[in-house]
Amino acid sequence: MKNHSGTTIIRNGQLIDGNGGAPVPSATVICKDGFITYAGPTASAPTAAELSNGQSKGSADVRIIDLQGGTILPGLVEAHFHSTYFNVIALEDLDTKYPVEYVTLLAAANARLALECGYTAARSGGSLFNIDVWLKKAIESDITAGPRMATSGREICGVGGLMDWNPDFRKIGMEGLVLLINGPVEARAAVRKLVKDGIEWVKTYPTGDAAAPDTNDHHTLCMTFEEMHAVVETAHNHGLKVTGHCRATEGIKNALKAGYDAIEHGTFMDDECMDLLLQRDVPCVPALYFEYASIQRGPEFGMSQQVIDGHQETLDGGAESARRILKAGGCLGMGGDYGFAWNPHGDYARELSFFVNYVGFTPLEVLTCATKNGAKILGRSQELGTVEVGKLADLLLIPGDPLADIRILEDRSQFIAVIQGGVIKAGKLAAPAA
Numbered sequence: 001m002k003n004h005s006g007t008t009i010i011r012n013g014q015l016i017d018g019n020g021g022a023p024v025p026s027a028t029v030i031c032k033d034g035f036i037t038y039a040g041p042t043a044s045a046p047t048a049a050e051l052s053n054g055q056s057k058g059s060a061d062v063r064i065i066d067l068q069g070g071t072i073l074p075g076l077v078e079a080h081f082h083s084t085y086f087n088v089i090a091l092e093d094l095d096t097k098y099p100v101e102y103v104t105l106l107a108a109a110n111a112r113l114a115l116e117c118g119y120t121a122a123r124s125g126g127s128l129f130n131i132d133v134w135l136k137k138a139i140e141s142d143i144t145a146g147p148r149m150a151t152s153g154r155e156i157c158g159v160g161g162l163m164d165w166n167p168d169f170r171k172i173g174m175e176g177l178v179l180l181i182n183g184p185v186e187a188r189a190a191v192r193k194l195v196k197d198g199i200e201w202v203k204t205y206p207t208g209d210a211a212a213p214d215t216n217d218h219h220t221l222c223m224t225f226e227e228m229h230a231v232v233e234t235a236h237n238h239g240l241k242v243t244g245h246c247r248a249t250e251g252i253k254n255a256l257k258a259g260y261d262a263i264e265h266g267t268f269m270d271d272e273c274m275d276l277l278l279q280r281d282v283p284c285v286p287a288l289y290f291e292y293a294s295i296q297r298g299p300e301f302g303m304s305q306q307v308i309d310g311h312q313e314t315l316d317g318g319a320e321s322a323r324r325i326l327k328a329g330g331c332l333g334m335g336g337d338y339g340f341a342w343n344p345h346g347d348y349a350r351e352l353s354f355f356v357n358y359v360g361f362t363p364l365e366v367l368t369c370a371t372k373n374g375a376k377i378l379g380r381s382q383e384l385g386t387v388e389v390g391k392l393a394d395l396l397l398i399p400g401d402p403l404a405d406i407r408i409l410e411d412r413s414q415f416i417a418v419i420q421g422g423v424i425k426a427g428k429l430a431a432p433a434a
């Protein structure tokens, strides 16, 4: 991804740098050639004249952005992004509805939308075929616009588990979406396939979900400890990380004991789960707005009361676990399962509002989870996630104060600029698309 060349001064706004401290009220951020060279009070910032001193072209190559009292934030990080999910209502919408060619185009559109929503980076939570790996390549090559990505490709689940829904008589398996395994030998083989695909995060299904109440509900296990351990051993040998869809308490424990690098959802955490999580500072991505949206809008889409009740139990458990992890100083990421009809792409920032207005986090806590922690989960803390000297100029410039009203992050039409490496990619200051 190409950086901007030249100097940009962003001024006349408050700075929320992503570290969780109080905002700097009258701040300036300066970027040069795609990297942040100053971030702090305007009073101590170098001036445009000082910056252009010694440059033959004078001050003409210094771009100035006046925020008119708005806010400078780090670009947001969506920590559980399904680029290939698109308006999903029924199970087949996830795997067999469209051919891979069309799903690839949908994924590119979803990635562009995420960037327009202020998300300058995203970690995949699994994708159809190996689309996210190639989507990342296209984004990194500036062929299509989107968040800087960490990829997962196909997910791993035990035979008969949550993600194994196509009946055997159809003889279509789960090709494209999931690698189904029976035992540690097949678990290793699946990871080795993903190694060849070029993914970074192995996504697994240690447990079921409220969406499948009959045989794989949220208290059911979908992989054995031996399978999970084999996944971790093989993945770590090849330098990959492992995460998993973890709702049931026993599944969370298995994942943490097997050496997982992150936990998705972490719904029903007991004291032992908390100890195991905090011992290794394993990040957790609760993805709770999905549950809320399922409860609110499920009936419109024919969801049964049993499924909705399961989502309510999941939401209550997940919110309680998220509050415990925050209180204990653990690492939480924001993101979650957007791409369903009741939870479509583009609604990502509803996760942030939901954590403030329903779960009880402060806006500043939520923003730290959505920026600094997101970059940590991506394994790119050195480059992304906070507005600090030396980091990439991945920034979100908005009018107003998200600490007073977090919901302003939901309205991308008001954004001043979404910036990656100093390049304005979206928002009012972006060049209109040809």
Ligand SMILES: [Zn+2]
Pocket (backbone or CB within 6 Å): 080, 082, 125, 336, 337
């Ligand atoms: Zn997911």
